[in-house]
Amino acid sequence: MILFNNNDMQSMNFTEGRIFRPLIRFTIPVMGALFLQSLYGAADLLIVGRYASNPDVSAVSTGAQLMQTVMSLISGLAMGTTVLLGQKIGEGDRRGAGETIGAAISFFSLFGIVLSVALFLGTPFLAQIMNAPPQAAAKTCSYIRICSAGLLFIIAYNVLGSLFRGIGNARLPLLSVAAAAVINIFLDLLLVKGFDMGAAGAAAATVISQGISVLASLFLLRRIELPFLFDRSSIRFHKDLTRMILKYGVPIALMDLLVGVSFLVILSIVNSLGLLASAGVGVAEKVCGFVLLIPSSFSQSMASFTAQNYGARKMKRAYQGLRYGILTSLLFGLGLFYLAFFHGDLLCGLFSGDPEVIQVGWDYLKAYAIDCILTSVFFLMTGFFNGCGYTRFVMLQGIIGAFCVRIPISWLMSRQIPVSLFHIGLATPASSFVQCILCGLYFLHVRKELKKREVRTSGS
Numbered sequence: 001m002i003l004f005n006n007n008d009m010q011s012m013n014f015t016e017g018r019i020f021r022p023l024i025r026f027t028i029p030v031m032g033a034l035f036l037q038s039l040y041g042a043a044d045l046l047i048v049g050r051y052a053s054n055p056d057v058s059a060v061s062t063g064a065q066l067m068q069t070v071m072s073l074i075s076g077l078a079m080g081t082t083v084l085l086g087q088k089i090g091e092g093d094r095r096g097a098g099e100t101i102g103a104a105i106s107f108f109s110l111f112g113i114v115l116s117v118a119l120f121l122g123t124p125f126l127a128q129i130m131n132a133p134p135q136a137a138a139k140t141c142s143y144i145r146i147c148s149a150g151l152l153f154i155i156a157y158n159v160l161g162s163l164f165r166g167i168g169n170a171r172l173p174l175l176s177v178a179a180a181a182v183i184n185i186f187l188d189l190l191l192v193k194g195f196d197m198g199a200a201g202a203a204a205a206t207v208i209s210q211g212i213s214v215l216a217s218l219f220l221l222r223r224i225e226l227p228f229l230f231d232r233s234s235i236r237f238h239k240d241l242t243r244m245i246l247k248y249g250v251p252i253a254l255m256d257l258l259v260g261v262s263f264l265v266i267l268s269i270v271n272s273l274g275l276l277a278s279a280g281v282g283v284a285e286k287v288c289g290f291v292l293l294i295p296s297s298f299s300q301s302m303a304s305f306t307a308q309n310y311g312a313r314k315m316k317r318a319y320q321g322l323r324y325g326i327l328t329s330l331l332f333g334l335g336l337f338y339l340a341f342f343h344g345d346l347l348c349g350l351f352s353g354d355p356e357v358i359q360v361g362w363d364y365l366k367a368y369a370i371d372c373i374l375t376s377v378f379f380l381m382t383g384f385f386n387g388c389g390y391t392r393f394v395m396l397q398g399i400i401g402a403f404c405v406r407i408p409i410s411w412l413m414s415r416q417i418p419v420s421l422f423h424i425g426l427a428t429p430a431s432s433f434v435q436c437i438l439c440g441l442y443f444l445h446v447r448k449e450l451k452k453r454e455v456r457t458s459g460s
Helices: 020-051 054-091 094-121 123-129 134-149 151-166 171-194 198-222 239-271 275-291 293-311 315-342 344-348 355-388 391-414 421-425 427-459
Strands: none
Touching (some): 020 054, 020 171, 020 275, 020 293, 020 315, 054 134, 054 151, 054 198, 054 293, 054 355, 054 391, 094 123, 094 151, 094 239, 123 134, 134 198, 151 171, 151 198, 151 293, 239 275, 239 391, 239 421, 275 293, 275 344, 275 355, 293 355, 315 344, 315 427, 355 421, 355 427, 391 427, 421 427
């Protein structure tokens, strides 16, 4: 096991020793980081809503939605680095692992510059296609331009997180997100309330806080022993490694992007049912964002765990880790099912004080309660497939679930009389059920193929 200078910041070698305990120790900080990231955006909107005007609130809401889409694209691409780095470490290829980081730095630097310029120049068009209200159009453009100007910090923030997860360290990303969240709240209050900068202040706070977090992460990175060889000569465009990063990352990024679009389509369907339905589903979706943190964190952990064991050709450990992960996630999923299905009014009440909105939100949330159980299975399996590098299948099953199941069912249910948000919400667990079946069948295929590979390797 490779130790950092600080014993509390260990890089985990998942290829040896116990399985369950290290997996849980790794998952908890990942869960904490995802939770803080969810609070991150909520803090911006809360402070702007309290100390700025309605156009500022609209600008932050619209601009943040666009930047969240961009972040999904970046996070998906960065997952390619996590997978490839974990595999190189599992193989014991220290030089290859260092060159993977160098390739990632080179690619994401160029990608960040191109994307930043494109977003900055295309800001008016983006604000228009997102239907920014005329009163908030200028403020929306200001928010997007400021975030675009600081996009390299935002990208570095995500790439560093993928690096740490690839070497089996989830504590440093947690500390990084925690520092960014605290600084962001302080700067929000200073710029939005103190200097009356509104949406522009919120955007500047986001960029500055993530920039400081990146610098802090780089400082901590210099103080730890890395499980790979890395120097300045490693930072270059390694053609083959960059291709592998994109091979693993592009399908995940595309899936995240298209799944996000599918939920926007469903939101549009719900919005057509009236203001009460729109408000209720909006509240329920906020609850769901926190509820799904648990299976999402297990999925990320499973990707890192599997990548190392796949690289070390220790698939029995990977299978055992998947089994432990699914069983543990299921226990949480059953608890969340009970809470969301039978006490969803309490959860919705955290985001709204209107009894009608709470009741409507709870009706929709009951369908998501079923999804708590199903995502505990297929999120873990997609994490396993990502770790093995089978990201194209992950993309395919995600697209099938979104466009062949979720959208058609939600549309059909919205045409039923009387309309039930519970029935519309059932489109999501229906999609998850299909994805569970697809993942199960593909797992059997993968296990068979890997067993053949082991036989060929031992025979040679």
